[in-house]
Amino acid sequence: RVHGGEFWSHxxxxxxxxxxxxxxFIGVVTAVEVExxxxxxxxxxxxxxxxxxxxxxxxxxxxxxxxxxxxAWISGVGVSGTIPTQIGYLTELRSLEISNxxxxxxxxxxxxxxxxxxxxxxxxxxxxxxxxxxxxGAFTNLRELWLQNTHLSGTIPTQFGMFxxxxxxxxxxxxxxxxxxxxxxxxxxxxxxxxxxxxxxxxxxxxIGLLTLLGSLQFAxxxxxxxxxTELGGLTSxxxxxxxxxKVSGPLPSELGNLQMLISIDFQNNHxxxxxxxxxxxxxxxxxxxxxxxxxxxxxxEELSALQSMYEWRLQANKLSGTIPSKLSxxxxxxxxxxxxxxxxxxxxxxxxxxxxxxxxxLGGNVxxxxxxTExxxxxxxxxxxxxxxxxxxxxxxxxxxxxxxxIWDFSSNWxxxxxxVELSALFQLQKWGFSNNNIESTIPxxxxxxxxxxxxxxxxxxxxxxxxxxLASLSALLEWDIDENPLTIDDPALCNLxxxxxxxxxxxxxxPRCHSPSPSPTPTESSTPSETPTxxxxxxxxxxxQFSNSVSPTPQAPVQICQDREDSFAITCDELSVNSCDSMLxxxxxxxxxxxxxxxxxxxxxxxxxxxxxxxVQRTARRYGFFWIDSCRQVAKYIQCGDTxxxxxFENVCPCECSS
Numbered sequence: 001r002v003h004g005g006e007f008w009s010h011x012x013x014x015x016x017x018x019x020x021x022x023x024x025f026i027g028v029v030t031a032v033e034v035e036x037x038x039x040x041x042x043x044x045x046x047x048x049x050x051x052x053x054x055x056x057x058x059x060x061x062x063x064x065x066x067x068x069x070x071x072a073w074i075s076g077v078g079v080s081g082t083i084p085t086q087i088g089y090l091t092e093l094r095s096l097e098i099s100n101x102x103x104x105x106x107x108x109x110x111x112x113x114x115x116x117x118x119x120x121x122x123x124x125x126x127x128x129x130x131x132x133x134x135x136x137g138a139f140t141n142l143r144e145l146w147l148q149n150t151h152l153s154g155t156i157p158t159q160f161g162m163f164x165x166x167x168x169x170x171x172x173x174x175x176x177x178x179x180x181x182x183x184x185x186x187x188x189x190x191x192x193x194x195x196x197x198x199x200x201x202x203x204x205x206x207x208i209g210l211l212t213l214l215g216s217l218q219f220a221x222x223x224x225x226x227x228x229x230t231e232l233g234g235l236t237s238x239x240x241x242x243x244x245x246x247k248v249s250g251p252l253p254s255e256l257g258n259l260q261m262l263i264s265i266d267f268q269n270n271h272x273x274x275x276x277x278x279x280x281x282x283x284x285x286x287x288x289x290x291x292x293x294x295x296x297x298x299x300x301x302e303e304l305s306a307l308q309s310m311y312e313w314r315l316q317a318n319k320l321s322g323t324i325p326s327k328l329s330x331x332x333x334x335x336x337x338x339x340x341x342x343x344x345x346x347x348x349x350x351x352x353x354x355x356x357x358x359x360x361x362x363l364g365g366n367v368x369x370x371x372x373x374t375e376x377x378x379x380x381x382x383x384x385x386x387x388x389x390x391x392x393x394x395x396x397x398x399x400x401x402x403x404x405x406x407x408i409w410d411f412s413s414n415w416x417x418x419x420x421x422v423e424l425s426a427l428f429q430l431q432k433w434g435f436s437n438n439n440i441e442s443t444i445p446x447x448x449x450x451x452x453x454x455x456x457x458x459x460x461x462x463x464x465x466x467x468x469x470x471x472l473a474s475l476s477a478l479l480e481w482d483i484d485e486n487p488l489t490i491d492d493p494a495l496c497n498l499x500x501x502x503x504x505x506x507x508x509x510x511x512x513p514r515c516h517s518p519s520p521s522p523t524p525t526e527s528s529t530p531s532e533t534p535t536x537x538x539x540x541x542x543x544x545x546x547q548f549s550n551s552v553s554p555t556p557q558a559p560v561q562i563c564q565d566r567e568d569s570f571a572i573t574c575d576e577l578s579v580n581s582c583d584s585m586l587x588x589x590x591x592x593x594x595x596x597x598x599x600x601x602x603x604x605x606x607x608x609x610x611x612x613x614x615x616x617x618v619q620r621t622a623r624r625y626g627f628f629w630i631d632s633c634r635q636v637a638k639y640i641q642c643g644d645t646x647x648x649x650x651f652e653n654v655c656p657c658e659c660s661s
């Protein structure tokens with residue numbers, strides 16, 4: 001029995017050895033020839049594999065047999081399926097790219113076995129989901145990490161702080177949440193960090209200021225809050241810095257003046273406050289500075305005149321005050337300068353004519369005063385020039401006829417008076433021209449028929465008079481022409497088709513019925529159809545309409561129940577506003593008049609908030625409510641408090657979001 005047991009034991013041993021030999025043989029044969037993506041690869045010699053972009057297939061599990069691979073680039077719309085776990089067998093891999101495809105997958109944890117990886121490119125994959133495996137911390141040799149344009153989510157692992165060789169980190173347009181890890185401060189050779197378009201929150205770690213080699217930092221469109229750490233002044237290699245559309249508050253640290261390699265900074269749509277540090281004048285390489293829609297206050301430092309390389313400077317929708325320093329006229333490289341919706345005051349210096357490259361200049365929504373410098377006629381490169389909703393006065397200089405590159409020109413809601421210069425007929429490229437709500441008393445020159453590019457023209461609420469020239473019927477590009485509240489008339493029905501709005505004019509009803517022409521009111525004995533005169537419900541009483549300066553009394557008309565939906569107004573019912581009573585309007589007349597131009601012509605009793613012209617109707621109201629395009633909830637909160645009931649419903653319809661005073 002003993003010898004028999006040894007015999008069978010020996011047999012089993014021989015069989016196992018033979019089985020192992022067969023397995024080894026099969027493995028050798030398989031390792032020699034592996035079919036992947038329709039091609040036979042030699043696993044002993046293949047070090048690089050590139051997926052043909054026109055090939056449609058999953059990534060086969062057999063790819064794990066190519067154990068000598070150092071480079072695997074798998075890109076193309078034809079790739080589908082998931083990332084196989086067998087990819088973890090490619091322990092010699094240095095560069096892995098899986099991108100630009102329709103795979104539905106997560107990142108397998110086995111990828112953490114690829115400790116030699118130096119480059120990971122998993123990007124432009126809408127179906128890549130899930131969180132980043134904690135095993136990513138094994139990539140101590142990693143130099144490139146691209147995960148952008150995916151649906152990867154979860155928090156950013158703190159293990160990323162172990163990537164001591166990382167140079168470029170691209171994780172924008174994903175679904176990452178949580179804070180920016182303070183461990184990022186250990187990435188001392190990092191050159192690029194792009195984290196924009198995620199749901200990151202928390203404050204900016206002060207440790208980021210240790211990244212002295214960082215050249216580009218972007219985390220725009222997140223929910224980052226808190227203040228800007230003064231330590232960020234240590235980013236002395238920074239060239240591009242974008243953190244627009246976050247919730248960052250507090251002042252701009254003066255230490256940021258140390259970032260003297262900056263070319264572009266984008267701080268738009270945050271809650272930054274305080275004044276602009278004079279140290280920003282040291283940023284002499286700066287070309288693009290976007291800081292609109294914040295709460296910055298104070299004056300514009302004269303030291304900023306040293307920013308001679310500046311191309312675009314956007315500071316609109318802040319609380320900046322004081323005059324615009326004439327020294328800023330030295331910024332001769334400036335092409336875009338947006339200062340609208342602030343509290344800037346004083347007159348415009350003629351020296352700004354030196355801005356010979358400026359093509360877009362926005363000054364609307366301030367409290368600028370004084371006259372228009374004739375020297376601005378030399379700024380022939382201007383394409384867009386807006387200075388509406390200010391207190392500018394005087395006449396339109398004839399020299400402005402030299403601004404032949406103008407495409408957009410708006411100076412509505414000012415105190416501009418005088419006549420319309422014939423010389424403006426040379427503005428043959430003008431497409432949008434608005435000068436409503438001024439005191440211009442003039443006929444419309446027939447020479448304006450040369451404005452062949454004109455598409456939008458708003459001349460309403462002025463004192464234009466006379467017959468509109470027939471030649472203007474040739475303005476074939478004109479889409480919208482608003483001539484409301486002017487004692488104008490026409491004798492050519494062809495002009496009627498050009499008007500977007502023409503109420504409260506002297507245009508005969510038989511020529512243009514849509515203009516609500518003033519005509520004698522029918523007496524009780526005269527017959528009239530209900531269609532000729534709108535009826536008013538018993539609960540409403542129309543307010544008296546304004547009188548024109550030429551003593552022509554228009555027929556009182558009933559309130560418009562549904563207001564016209566316009567670019568510069570809001571679609572809302574007038575009854576909902578309760579504007580039929582002037583007492584309920586308070587100082588809202590300017591805005592309400594834009595919404596419902598046929599309503600309420602009575603003068604307000606609160607004389608400190610309005611000014612009535614000779615015709616007995618409101619010419620302008622307090623700055624608190626008027627002269628601003630309300631296009632964001634932040635602007636609503638800036639100009640009105642929640643307790644202001646007169647405009648409450650109006651703004652609730654414009655911005656139904658929460659209101660904060």
